[in-house]
Amino acid sequence: MQRDTAQRRAIRRALDEAGRPLGALEVLERAQRDVPGLGLATVYRNIKALVADKAVTPVELPGQPPRFESAGKDHHHHFLCAACGKLYELDGCLVELKPLLPRGFQLRAHELLLHGLCAACSK
Amino acid sequence: MQRDTAQRRAIRRALDEAGRPLGALEVLERAQRDVPGLGLATVYRNIKALVADKAVTPVELPGQPPRFESAGKDHHHHFLCAACGKLYELDGCLVELKPLLPRGFQLRAHELLLHGLCAACSK
DNA sequence: GTCGTTGCAAAGCGTTTGCAGCCTA
DNA sequence: TAGGCTGCAAACGCTTTGCAACGAC
Numbered sequence: 632m633q634r635d636t637a638q639r640r641a642i643r644r645a646l647d648e649a650g651r652p653l654g655a656l657e658v659l660e661r662a663q664r665d666v667p668g669l670g671l672a673t674v675y676r677n678i679k680a681l682v683a684d685k686a687v688t689p690v691e692l693p694g695q696p697p698r699f700e701s702a703g704k705d706h707h708h709h710f711l712c713a714a715c716g717k718l719y720e721l722d723g724c725l726v727e728l729k730p731l732l733p734r735g736f737q738l739r740a741h742e743l744l745l746h747g748l749c750a751a752c753s754k
Numbered sequence: 755m756q757r758d759t760a761q762r763r764a765i766r767r768a769l770d771e772a773g774r775p776l777g778a779l780e781v782l783e784r785a786q787r788d789v790p791g792l793g794l795a796t797v798y799r800n801i802k803a804l805v806a807d808k809a810v811t812p813v814e815l816p817g818q819p820p821r822f823e824s825a826g827k828d829h830h831h832h833f834l835c836a837a838c839g840k841l842y843e844l845d846g847c848l849v850e851l852k853p854l855l856p857r858g859f860q861l862r863a864h865e866l867l868l869h870g871l872c873a874a875c876s877k
Numbered sequence: 878g879t880c881g882t883t884g885c886a887a888a889g890c891g892t893t894t895g896c897a898g899c900c901t902a
Numbered sequence: 903t904a905g906g907c908t909g910c911a912a913a914c915g916c917t918t919t920g921c922a923a924c925g926a927c
Contacts, residue, residue, distance in 0.1 A: 691814065691815075691816040691817070693812065693814040693820075693865070694812070694820075697816075697817075708854070710854075710855070710856075710859060719856070721854045721855070721856070722854070723854065724854075725849070725850050725851070725853055725854060726848070726849050726850075726866070727848050727849075728848070728868060730848055731831070731844045731845070731846065731847075731868070732833070732844070732868070733842070733844070733873065734873065735873025735874075735876060736833060736842075736870060736871065736873055736876070737870045737871040737876045738868055738869075738870040739836065739869055739870035739871070740869050740870070741866065741867065741868045741869070742816070742865075742866070742867045743864065743865070743866050744864065744865045745851060745855070745861055745864045746861075746862055746863050746864070747860045747861040747862035747863070748859065748860040748862070749858075749859055750856065750857065750858030753858060753859070
């Protein structure tokens with residue numbers, strides 16, 4: 632059975648309050664404000680469990696370690712700024728995917744990542 | 755200046771003849787048919803150079819090491835089968851992305867990955 | 878002969894795991 | 903008090919790097 636520990640609460644809180652996807656080390660850093668002795672292994676173990684429970688979604692970026700965001704938001708995609716490295720959330724999804732599928736293929740999910748320059752960096 | 759070695763030729767050939775994205779170990783395996791003594795470090799070094807030259811494109815999959823495919827094909831995306839793990843190439847791109855962008859953002863590129871079941875696995 | 882390239886082994890990085898002690902229920 | 907949870911350190915898988923030998927030009 633699942634127990635309620637200070638570590639688990641701190642990790643959840645870090646992800647909930649971030650408002651953007653966080654890497655494992657960022658989660659550690661933020662959660663250590665609540666639980667100073669927190670270890671990185673515990674962060675990974677809990678993130679893994681949260682992802683399995685679908686309470687957290689991993690966000691993969693080419694050539695970078697994954698980041699994690701709280702689930703439960705509306706379907707959305709991300710925009711990675713090539714200059715500052717920040718990952719932005721975009722609203723909605725205009726993609727019409729079915730015509731791309733070969734005959735007999737079943738679509739379950741999709742991921743879309745845009746890159747370019749964010750408003751701040753394109754000046 | 756860039757030299758013409760048997761290793762380099764074998765690695766290029768492996769990627770050119772594969773017809774699908776290959777992982778680093780798959781490249782090693784195939785290229786060793788031409789150059790038995792080939793080492794993994796050489797594969798990584800050459801792939802890195804080819805990617806820098808835009809002769810090869812890395813394909814990132816969530817939770818997996820990257821695969822690589824020869825560049826120069828038309829713009830396309832991929833479909834990952836959840837059952838057999840095979841990565842398929844899809845033709846074309848129906849995505850209309852500009853409306854997703856917040857004001858001031860500049861779009862440079864995008865990546866799209868579909869997943870589901872391929873024709874063989876959905877029976 | 879020069880110097881880019883190679884194979885090997887060691888190091889690096891992010892992540893996972895084994896283990897003994899801890900602490901929630 | 904049982905057994906899930908934790909911190910630590912060691913192990914892991916993939917990738918990069920240091921180095922001395924090699925070989926293309």
